[in-house]
Amino acid sequence: MQPTGAAHSSSRPPSPALFQPADLFDLSLPISKMAAMAMATDDAKRAALRSQLATRTRQQELLGHTAETVNSTLLNAVQRHIHKAITRLGLADVLAFDIGDNVEAGLKVVNVLERGSGEEWRAMGRFLRMAFIYRLTPADATRPLRLSADVLPTATAFHQLPLAMAIYKIIGHMLTYGGTSLALQQTDDNGHYRIEDQLFRVVPLGELPGGHRYAEGYKRTDPVIRRGSVLYPSFSTFLMVNVLARWSDGEGVGDRLVLSACIGRDDPRYGRLLIDAITEDQGIAVDYRNDGGDLNDADGRTARSVIVSGWRLNETVAAYLWVNLGAIHLCTTEALVGDRSQPLADRFRVSVGAACRLLRPFGLESDVMDRGTVVG
DSSP states (O other): OOOTTOTTTTSOOOOOOOOOGGGGSOTTSOHHHHHHHHTOSOHHHHHHHHHHHHHHHHHHHHTTOOHHHHHHHHHHHHHHHHHHHHHHTTOTTTEEEEOTTOHHHHHHHHHHHTSSSSHHHHHHHHHHHHHHHTTOSOTTOOSSEEEEGGGSOOHHHHHTSOHHHHHHHHHHTTOEETTEEOOEEEOSSSSEEEETTEEEEEEOGGGSOTTOTTTTTOOTTSOEEEETTEEESOHHHHHHHHHHHTSOOOTTTOOEEEEEEEOOTTOHHHHHHHHSOOOTTTOEEEEEEEOTTOTTOTTOEEEEEEEEESSSTTOOOOEEEEEETTEEEEEEOOOOOSOTTSOHHHHTHHHHHHHHHHHGGGTOHHHHHTTSEEOO
């Protein structure tokens, strides 16, 4: 009688199993860890990854698999990982990466997508939806915007930038306004950068005085930005302000002011709309502050735009309320329907509906929509 536990000791060894993606790498070295090695600033770590991939390929060749099959299977695993990350971040409608047959490039994409809290990428997704509407993307581009993994910067260059800026650098070279590239360019080693002719500087947290409104919630991955006399709470906000205020008049966009209402700076409802938190079902607040270049100026003028349409999945109309100097203005890319004899809500159904959803909780819907001045 065979001893207990020896029932399989004399069994024929199993033939090599059909190749599985997990056979390519140890369980102790999953794709996420391999991706971190691919995007490491340490040359030795990247070399170790290449050695690991080569070793596993040779092992699979000894089992009768071709190098092409090994590479293809790992590529498929990496592509699935990228797709999963893009889906989780809500980017599938606006962004895709082509990795070709380059496993290491695909792993770099994985690492970039998995960096930060995820909010940096979600903010870029909102920006890209607006960029499509305002025709900042290539004329022949269709959604999603397709990027080659080859556009990823070197690991050293990527790590030198705050994450939100590093992400934009991957995409910005594909965007243009009036024929001018919107690529991010570094102008010196002291935190100064340029997009188009917009010169700006990253403001470190340590420069903000105690109690400054932009110090609370400061994100090193999406830092405060200074452009001239204006301060922006984050780089992603700086991008959105430029979309609305500077890059919105491209050919064929049709951006227009349709309604203005004077509420008054002293009206508490206006004050709440200017500074209160805005929930995503209402819109996204894009704030900035003109302090004349003086961070200690307690009387600096705050302005806000609230984007009520255009940044969500499947929205094709960009609309926002500009809140400034006691007035509220409605701007939109929505095509006009009908003429002045018809109510504004019928002429700009999407924009007015979205604006009302924002204004109603602040008690401002009637003051703006019924008593505001229709423009154009």
